[in-house]
Amino acid sequence: MKRLYLIEPVVGVYAFAMFMTYPLLQQYIYRRLWEQLTGAPYASKVNFSRCEDDNSNLSRQHEAVQREASLFFLYSELCFLFPSLIMSLLLVSLSDQWGRKVAIVVPLVGDVLFTLSYFLVSRYSLSLNILLGASFLTGLMGGPASLVGGCFAYLADICDNGEKTVRMALLDMLLGVLSGLASLCTGFFIRAYGFTLPFLTATILHLLNLAYALCLLRETEERSAAPLPPGLCLLQGGQDGGPISVPPVRAQRPLCWTEVLVGYGSAISTAIYLSSFAGVYILSACLRDAFIVLLGLLSVAAGMVMAAFAKTTLLMFLVRLPLLLSIMPAPVLRSMMSKMVLSSEQGALFACVAFVEMLSVGASLTVFSSIYASTVSWFSGFSFLLAAGLTLIPMILIGTVLCLRLDVDSEAEALTGENDNETPGEMLQMPSWDAS
Template sequence: MKGLYLVEPVVAIYSFASFMVYPLVQQYVYRRLWLEITNSPYPVSDNSSRCASNSSNHTSQQDEVQKAASLFSLYSNLCSMIPSLLVTLLLVAYSDQRGRKITIIMPLIGSLIYTLSLLAVSFFELNLYLLIAASFVSALFGGIGTMLGGCFSYVADLCEDGKQKTLRMATVDMVIGLLAGVASISTGYFLRASGFNWPFFTSAIFQVVNLLYAIFILEETKVIDRSETVACCRTLQKLVSGIYYLFFGGNRRSWILVLMIVIFTSISFANTGGLSMMTLYELNEPLCWSEVLVGYGSAASLTVFITSFVGVYVFSRCLPDITIAFIGMLSVFIGMVMIAFAKTTVMMFLVRIPTMFAIMPFPVLRSMMSKVISKSEQGSLFACVAFTENMSSYVASAVFSSIYAATVAWCPGFVFLLGAGLCLIPVSLLGILRCFHPVDSNETEALLSDDETENSDDAPVA
């Protein structure tokens, strides 16, 4: 059977299966902690709000549960952060030598392990903190950063034209949002109709199907010489030297890549940190959303992937990449500020409007970085991009979780104002990049050509 060069189905199924679980994990932990802390059943209602009581005792208990849930999220992120980061860096960089599929298959195995662990904890009512151990084990196989790093490297292998590369990467981001949105809408009804077990089981089935597609149908883009055997130490040395030369080669290209990595990481930190607290914020007073509203809210948030793709498609015809990234960062800033002051359900849904272009900076910056390096360095680049993105996501979730736990009693929206303030850092750096090192299509081609000449003359012999 002839394989397919389509990585989008892998991303689509992974997104659907993962976002069927992600909104439920926080809700499941929240309900278990509610039961343990308050010694009373979780208040489930058919109404849009579950704030039936406004007594001081009820408010105190809810604040305590909020703090415990945010700290649980902090511990889980910390346990999975280090192994996931290391595996991401090594696997995606290694894909330059031995193919991209390993970076896709390994995270799918880890995700399946975590989902099955979640199902076991829920079905047998095991100790809640076993989920932290499951996070650590699954991180040993890589995480979403590993898979996306492999997928973007896969796309870069297939695309010759710079504009095609930008649109194809934006398409991958759009697929994530589209399928995640469908999963988020169905999750609330699924939870209400059948509890937690069936959604976890359904997610596991989808992940098995996805794993089979990645192993047996997805075609490899890299030509692998099976007869070549390289010692482990030699392989690691080549990986480290390749990454070092890419970012610390002492040339203009390296300076631009480092600056763009910092911009990418800082906007990812602000965006991920704020959004990681959305579900807890919606469950808290005065919103007190039900599981159905949480699902609709997640779906509404994820439509930003579709609108951002449309924005990239339209704006790329008339605007430079840096301007498109700036519009996206401004969208994140305005959305964060509005979320901090949203106190009604209608207002909470309306804040999704100014955030419609919030994802645009990510595919644009990836494409900008990919354009200034050769095809043989794509894995090293996206290993570093995935590493920094993964690290910023974990650190942001940990930092924002701890800050939310400390500020939820007096200002639940403080973390979103913090996220908005942090958006000013990548905006300023983007201005520096634009003023001193404008990166248009002609200049990037010249930059790549010059660097290839330097590399052939000065690079150390392997």
Template sequence: MKIFFVEPAIFLNAFAMSLTTPLTTQYLYRRIWEDTGNYSFAFDSNISQCGQNESSTLFAFQKEVQKKVSLFSLQMEMSGLIPGLVSTFILLSSSDQRGRKFPLILSSTGVLVTNVWLCLLCYFAFPLPLLIASTFIGAFFGSFHTFWSACFAYVVDQCKESKQKTIRIAIIDCMVGIVSGLTALSSGYFIRQLGFVWSFLITSIALAINLAFIVFFLGESVNESSSQSVPMSCIESFKTQFQRTYMLFKNASGKQQPLLCLFLFTVVIYFFVIMGIFPVFILYELGSPLCWNEVLVGYGSALDSVSFLGSFLGIWLFSYCMEDIYIAFIGIFTTMAGIIMTAFAKTTLMMFLVRVPCFFLIAPLSVLRSMLSGVIPSTEQGTLFACIAFLETLGGVIAVSAFNGIYSATVAWYPGFVFLLAAGILLIPVINLCAAKWIMCSERSYTVLAQKEPSDDTSD
């Protein structure tokens, strides 16, 4: 008996991914800490291994460790850029012929292989450069953007009414936020009580169960007639998808073309900043003057995940009294305020308060995707979201690499510089939305004028 609900797979994947990210960052931090100098890292201590006296050798050593961790993270992200782009493009573009389970299975397999390798890496203390190879192999099977985009397509296939789609997607957003928040909250206790090996083993088991559910229990959402169509090669898939993307912009009429470009560019830039800056939060929290331990890092990550639920509530409440574009403005401005606060956060309380303005962090992405889908016909929705997934994969890898590189270059003289830069970049989406609002108002005025002209002629 097949199950046509992808939510269990999303639940397990969200648990594994939200636990793997802080585990990997902190494992790298501790390994590089111990490999760099003679300072030992106390794994069971309640005190963060961090120097706060700027004149001490420990302070300079800690800054050097942060720089090395940031550069190593950059190398990891860059190693997965090309295979991640290629796999995302091919898997999603061929899912109409091969079915939605095809990208779900391959991307889940890649994440499972990466987590198993992380477990072995921790157990045998293999050289860290081997971690870069595992990132390359995992990205070759498909990035997490591939998994989430395939899940979104699966949900859309199952829903016939727009209201039903909205409810299903809203439930998924809330579920991901709650699962990610609880997992991030407990990540510090996983490290302290179980260690890295057992923690990575737990994520691997969860991913193995997820893969088994998709393969044996999840039903295919694509009709058999569609899935049994003539298969295409990789080159043909590239050509077909590029042609569909080109026609998506070419067929846009009137003011739809500039709106499509503006909304798409706004999504990419906002996603670029969010994906790039928030991984730096962990490094910033581990360093001076905050000097957080793994438990506090887990608390902070949990508060970040609450933004999923907060964004859903914000959209649900604000949609009764304002247009979607104003909801996007609110989300961008509040996120900008939170990022600026981070640059000047010097205490634990201040760092926790930073999360308050970021309560609507996800709202602009949800609203902008909805506005994008309203610009184009329903027959081209699949092409649109494949294009978004491709750009998010490219932008996400470049963002993490760029912000890690900037942080490693500026951490010695001012760690908060990268956050001020990120807040400044968010002015670009604001400008884009202002231009989009002007186009929408002018088009509305033109429509009203066109409707009035025939009545004037008949009165004569």
């Protein structure tokens, strides 16, 4: 059977299956807790888009369930985060010696087990504690950070420097567009069939993806049969480390939105990925990579500022407009990093990236949740303004490096021009003049 060098199907099917699962599990947990705490079935046809306007007993019940659901999601995230930090670091690093597929196949096995556990819990109404164990097991298999890191390392192996930026932007676009479409479909899927069949569908998609990775995806190159110790691999990759990429993050469920409204919001967000890919494709032909990153960071800051003052559903949808170029920094930074290291160090590089990005996600979840809880009573948008302010740090750092590089380039061009104007005789006489 002929094998292919196409990593895009793996990323596409994974994004669709996984981001169909995230809204499912969030809403499933919410409804199971609702039934446990209230003893009544969940009123799924009611759209509570403005929770604070309702002071009735129903509103208090929603607040109680939201607290319990938030705690459960926090425990689940912590069960997943810590093992994923270690395993993503090891798997993607070891792919330099064992092949890129080790960082792709193992997380896919974990995703199959993860969605299968939700299917069984939903089908037979098993204890929710089983799902915490499923999160821990998925983390032990590497999780999304390992798979995405392995896919980008795979792409770095098969692309030359000229096409890395666009191909990596294409992968980001696939992640965003298909995840948005999956979220849109999920809302209607839940209303039509409940939770059991969607969880089973996600399990089947992961199985098909695993079969493609095992049987059709070709390894990029032959690897050494005797791998270096993981610590040495990481030290070698860390010598030329670079900026951090951003993987797809588990979407948070907007409070009191129905499943269909959640899907609409995710689907509209796909425009961000399409416009960001178009921006990278067009701007990479005429701008330095650093300038593209700065434009993307400005887009992020503008979107966060607008979100801080958005109080209605319409404004929350319109927040996507200033965010249209916000995904550009991620693929461009990946491309810049990949160009700085040898081909034998791509896995170690993206392993370090996966470790830091998962650590930052966990830290941001804790920090921003605490900040939001402390500031929601006097200004609910403070967290968004803080996020916008934090973008100034990478903007200043990148701007400084860019200015230094421009100075070096200008000096080099000036020296080149002076050398071109000198005659061979003058150049030969210079050493004797300096010696005198």
